[in-house]
Amino acid sequence: MLPLPLVLATQNPDKVREIVEIFVQRAGAPLAAYSIEGIAFLLDTPEQIATSLARLRLPEEPPDVEETGNTLEENARIKARALAGALGLPAVADDTGLEVDALDGAPGVHSARYAGEHATYVENVTKLVRALDALDALDERAARFATVALARWPDGREIATRGVVEGRIAVEPTGTGGFGYDSVFVPREGDGRTFAEMAPDEKHAISHRGRAFRALAQQLDEEG
Numbered sequence: 761m762l763p764l765p766l767v768l769a770t771q772n773p774d775k776v777r778e779i780v781e782i783f784v785q786r787a788g789a790p791l792a793a794y795s796i797e798g799i800a801f802l803l804d805t806p807e808q809i810a811t812s813l814a815r816l817r818l819p820e821e822p823p824d825v826e827e828t829g830n831t832l833e834e835n836a837r838i839k840a841r842a843l844a845g846a847l848g849l850p851a852v853a854d855d856t857g858l859e860v861d862a863l864d865g866a867p868g869v870h871s872a873r874y875a876g877e878h879a880t881y882v883e884n885v886t887k888l889v890r891a892l893d894a895l896d897a898l899d900e901r902a903a904r905f906a907t908v909a910l911a912r913w914p915d916g917r918e919i920a921t922r923g924v925v926e927g928r929i930a931v932e933p934t935g936t937g938g939f940g941y942d943s944v945f946v947p948r949e950g951d952g953r954t955f956a957e958m959a960p961d962e963k964h965a966i967s968h969r970g971r972a973f974r975a976l977a978q979q980l981d982e983e984g
Contacts, residue, residue, distance in 0.1 A: 765812040769853035774939035840912035905968040923971025
C-alpha cells in the first residue's frame with residue numbers, strides 16, 4: 761500500500777495527473793492530490809486529504825531543489841530528499857529522459873530543458889524535430905523514454921524503480937493528449953500512434969512512467 765499521506769515532489773500538474781492515474785489504476789481506489797503552495801503536491805485519499813492538509817507543517821522557506829544530477833536517479837533522489845526533509849513525510853519523485861540514438865543519447869537528463877532553462881513543451885519538441893530533419897530512415901530515428909521513480913522517507917530509507925519504453929521520433933507532432941515529447945514519440949509496442957494520440961489508459965499500459973510507478977507501487981506494497 762502507499763504510505764499515505766505522501767508528497768509528490770514536483771510542481772508539474774501534468775506529471776502529477778499521470779502519477780495519480782497510474783496509482784489509481786493499479787490500486788483500484790480513488791486518490792486526491794492538492795498543490796502545496798507551488799512546491800509540491802500532497803497525495804491522500806479523498807476522505808483524508810483535508811485532514812492531512814490541516815496537519816501539514818510548511819517550512820519557513822521552500823526547499824531549494826536544483827536538478828544537478830548526472831543521472832535520472834540522482835535527480836529523482838535530489839527532489840525526494842529535499843521534500844521529505846522539508847515536510848517530514850514520505851516523498852515520491854521521478855525524473856524522465858528521452859534518449860535519441862542519432863543525437864548520442866540527447867536530450868537525456870536535460871530533456872525538460874532541451875531548448876533552454878524555462879523552455880515550453882512546444883519549444884523542446886520543435887528543437888528535437890529540427891535536429892532530426894535530415895534523417896529519413898525510421899531506424900535512424902530510434903529513441904527511448906526512461907523514467908526513474910523514487911520514494912524516500914524522512915529517515916533516509918528509499919526505494920527506486922526504473923521503466924523504459926523503446927520507440928522512434930515521428931517526423932512531425934501528432935495528437936493532442938499527454939505532454940512533453942508525447943506528440944512525437946511512437947512506441948515500438950504500439951500501433952503506430954504517438955503517445956499523444958492514445959487515451960491515458962493505453963499510454964500508461966506501455967509507457968516508461970507507467971512501468972516505473974507500477975513497479976514502485978508493487979515494492980511499496982511489499983514493504984507494507
